[in-house]
Amino acid sequence: MEAIGLAVAGYLDVVVLSTPPPPWEDPSLFAQQVLSGIASGSLFAILALAVVLIYRSTDVLNFGQGEMAMFTTFIAWSFMTQMPLWPAFFLTLLVAAAMGAALERLVLRPVEEAPVLNAVIVTLGLYTIFTGLALRVWGPLPKGFGPFTLDFLFFEIDLAGPVCAGEVCIGKLSVATFVAAVIIMALLFVLFQRTMLGLAMRATAQNRTASRLVGIPVGRMLSVGWGLSAAVGAVAGVFVAQNVGLSTGSLAAILIFAFAAAVLGGLDSPVGAIVGGLTIGVVRNLAGTYVPSEVGSVDLVVAFLLIVLVLMVRPTGIFGRRALRRV
Amino acid sequence: MLNVSDLHVAYGPVLAVRGISLTVPKGQIVALLGANGAGKSSTLRTISGLQRPTHGTIEFEGRRIDNIPAERIVQMGISQVPEGRQIFTDLTVMENLRLGAYTRRDGAGIKRDLDRTFTYFPVLGERRGQTAALLSGGEQQMLAIGRALMAKPSLLLLDEPSLGLAPMLVREIFRIVKAINEEEGLTILLVEQNANLALEIANEAYVLETGQVVLEGSAEELRGNEAVRRSYLGY
Ligand SMILES: Nc1ncnc2c1ncn2[C@@H]1O[C@H](COP(=O)(O)OP(=O)(O)OP(=O)(O)O)[C@@H](O)[C@H]1O
Ligand SMILES: [Mg+2]
Numbered sequence: 389m390e391a392i393g394l395a396v397a398g399y400l401d402v403v404v405l406s407t408p409p410p411p412w413e414d415p416s417l418f419a420q421q422v423l424s425g426i427a428s429g430s431l432f433a434i435l436a437l438a439v440v441l442i443y444r445s446t447d448v449l450n451f452g453q454g455e456m457a458m459f460t461t462f463i464a465w466s467f468m469t470q471m472p473l474w475p476a477f478f479l480t481l482l483v484a485a486a487m488g489a490a491l492e493r494l495v496l497r498p499v500e501e502a503p504v505l506n507a508v509i510v511t512l513g514l515y516t517i518f519t520g521l522a523l524r525v526w527g528p529l530p531k532g533f534g535p536f537t538l539d540f541l542f543f544e545i546d547l548a549g550p551v552c553a554g555e556v557c558i559g560k561l562s563v564a565t566f567v568a569a570v571i572i573m574a575l576l577f578v579l580f581q582r583t584m585l586g587l588a589m590r591a592t593a594q595n596r597t598a599s600r601l602v603g604i605p606v607g608r609m610l611s612v613g614w615g616l617s618a619a620v621g622a623v624a625g626v627f628v629a630q631n632v633g634l635s636t637g638s639l640a641a642i643l644i645f646a647f648a649a650a651v652l653g654g655l656d657s658p659v660g661a662i663v664g665g666l667t668i669g670v671v672r673n674l675a676g677t678y679v680p681s682e683v684g685s686v687d688l689v690v691a692f693l694l695i696v697l698v699l700m701v702r703p704t705g706i707f708g709r710r711a712l713r714r715v
Numbered sequence: 716m717l718n719v720s721d722l723h724v725a726y727g728p729v730l731a732v733r734g735i736s737l738t739v740p741k742g743q744i745v746a747l748l749g750a751n752g753a754g755k756s757s758t759l760r761t762i763s764g765l766q767r768p769t770h771g772t773i774e775f776e777g778r779r780i781d782n783i784p785a786e787r788i789v790q791m792g793i794s795q796v797p798e799g800r801q802i803f804t805d806l807t808v809m810e811n812l813r814l815g816a817y818t819r820r821d822g823a824g825i826k827r828d829l830d831r832t833f834t835y836f837p838v839l840g841e842r843r844g845q846t847a848a849l850l851s852g853g854e855q856q857m858l859a860i861g862r863a864l865m866a867k868p869s870l871l872l873l874d875e876p877s878l879g880l881a882p883m884l885v886r887e888i889f890r891i892v893k894a895i896n897e898e899e900g901l902t903i904l905l906v907e908q909n910a911n912l913a914l915e916i917a918n919e920a921y922v923l924e925t926g927q928v929v930l931e932g933s934a935e936e937l938r939g940n941e942a943v944r945r946s947y948l949g950y
Pocket of ligand 2: 756
């Protein structure tokens with residue numbers, strides 16, 4: 389855990405000062421740390437959305453989610469060497485969705501009726517397989533990946549560089565990550581709360597026998613859940629890789645926090661994924677800044693302590709309606 | 716309407732159903748009685764397609780259905796209220812009912828059947844926005860029946876609607892089931908351990924023992940039958 393924490397701290401440029409002044413003496417430092425926390429929290433949030441999506445639609449936690457996202461980001465990288473950004477991006481989403489659906493059909497379907505632990509082990513297997521495949525296809529060297537310039541027909545947005553208000557800055561890429569997370573959350577909310585497909589997916593996750601009895605094609609719902617989740621994971625991967633670089637390990641480190649974010653916010657709640665992600669990002673950053681460094685690296689400890697406390701009060705997470713029954 | 720012939724069902728080495736034949740005529744209530752483990756639920760689950768028979772045939776309105784998956788059988792007009800209710804506890808009452816009509820696309824018809832369900836079970840209307848987990852046992856059973864009705868079935872399979880409910884509530888539910896049968900002409904195959912009650916509303920009945928039919932006849936005949944009285948009616 390420590391090693392992963394340090395790795396993430398390195399990636400995300402957590403600023404650790406030796407003796408920081410208290411927030412009221414240097415409000416802009418405080419504001420900066422909150423913003424940086426939101427920046428890293430957005431990364432956790434966007435991957436947490438993929439975790440929530442798969443949990444809500446299939447009742448499984450996918451421990452291979454990070455590596456799947458990494459793999460599809462490599463695919464995006466390959467596409468981008470062949471074609472412009474937007475076609476490459478949307479093609480990646482399609483490939484990811486097809487890959488997710490195929491995985492469910494070929495790898496998870498056989499263990500569907502078996503105890504849930506089998507599914508967990510299978511998702512752990514996915515982790516290994518995708519790492520191995522990526523190493524084989526794209527090699528061990530990190531790839532340059534963004535930040536990109538987004539062409540919106542009438543205007544362009546260069547994601548490189550910061551936007552600042554006075555002394556306080558945040559990367560444009562972080563703003564874009566945050567916006568993307570909110571858009572995905574809104575889409576998922578509409579899917580789950582306002583559409584028959586979403587309702588059928590929730591029903592399937594909850595009770596497969598009853599779902600079959602009302603006529604829901606359960607297998608198809610599970611495939612759709614995995615496909616959508618892989619697509620959301622691909623979006624997450626594309627943003628994370630622009631922030632921390634594209635290599636085989638780059639998403640595994642984030643996934644720990646994405647899981648934490650999803651648990652904190654409520655595993656079945658898209659809104660919870662975002663709030664959980666941002667909360668963990670900010671709390672980690674503030675703890676890293678303001679807890680005296682003689683105590684050691686406490687950012688992770690404080691973040692996870694917060695999760696334990698929240699879960700003691702609300703076992704379903706902040707926004708969740710369903711406690712974690714199966715892992 | 717439904718014809719089951721020489722049905723065998725096995726779970727691995729366990730033979731649950733061993734050559735059951737039964738007929739459910741249109742518009743009637745047929746009761747399937749028997750003690751724990753007699754094979755009643757297995758028979759229903761096989762009719763609704765959740766379980767494959769190892770031998771025998773099931774015909775519904777003249778068509779073989781024993782090889783058709785459960786999700787298509789609902790569409791053909793058979794709805795099952797499963798043992799233990801199996802409602803979607805994390806969803807609202809309304810969402811449960813909406814899912815009951817999953818295979819239907821006729822919006823106006825769905826709306827009408829929703830109103831009809833609320834007429835038979837007013838409490839479901841009052842609690843439509845509530846999470847189903849918060850309903851009492853009796854209300855959950857009503858929801859399970861309501862959800863099955865939303866599919867607009869021509870044959871309703873009811874698996875032990877009395878399970879775990881207070882006698883007063885059971886009576887109420889049986890009264891409504893009978894009303895639905897009489898007013899809508901809905902055909903019902905009713906599985907029960909409570910033979911007394913079942914024989915009150917049923918037209919015909921079969922008694923199962925260890926996966927085989929040991930007695931069959933009109934409800935009246937069975938009520939008068941000495942063996943049935945001693946084993947199942949308790950007087
Ligand atoms: N999934 C299963 N796996 C193995 N054996 C099973 C399974 N379901 C039922 N059985 C066995 O099949 C036999 C018939 O069970 P079934 O559930 O059909 O009986 P039932 O008449 O519905 O009983 P009850 O009144 O207790 O519900 C029993 O011996 C039971 O143990
Ligand atoms: Mg039973």
